[in-house]
Structures are given as structure tokens and as C-alpha cells.
Amino acid sequence: MKRWAILAAAQSAPSAGDLQAYRIVVVTDRETKALLAKAALGQHFIAEAPTVLVFFADILRSRLALDKCSPPQPDVGEVAR
DSSP: OHHHHHHHHHSSOOOOGGGGEEEEEEEEEEHHHHHHHHHTTTTTTHSSOOOOOEEEHHHHHHHHHHHHHHOOOOOOHHHHH
């Protein structure tokens, strides 16, 4: 099915630091697509599409990766000494 080929391609595409810090939601529900169209400032083609892929940032994944590669930061008390 084309949908799964598109999802597989998105998941294997390179990203910064190879984090792939995003999520993909597949939307086929008519009411949800209508709400997405309204939220997208009336882009009605969203509601008319058979399937909508919604990509959004996974801030937690980015934060965890940043914490792993960043040196520990001193506490405020340690800086004041």
C-alpha cells in the first residue's frame, strides 16, 4: 500500500543527528480531517484528502539526546562560589 511506503520512506530519511525527533500520525477520520482543515486556516483540501499525514516534533526525544551529549551544567550555587 502506498501509505506504508510513504511512512517507511519518512522513517528512514536522514535527520539532524539521526534523531528523527518527530512523530507521524495517520488521519483518515472525516471529522478529524475537518478539524485539521479548520486549524490550517481553512485549507479545505485537507478535509477532502482520503488520508492526511500529520508530522509533529518530538521535543522529549530531542531533549533526551541533547542531555546525553551535553556536558553537565553547574548548579547556580556552584557558580556563585
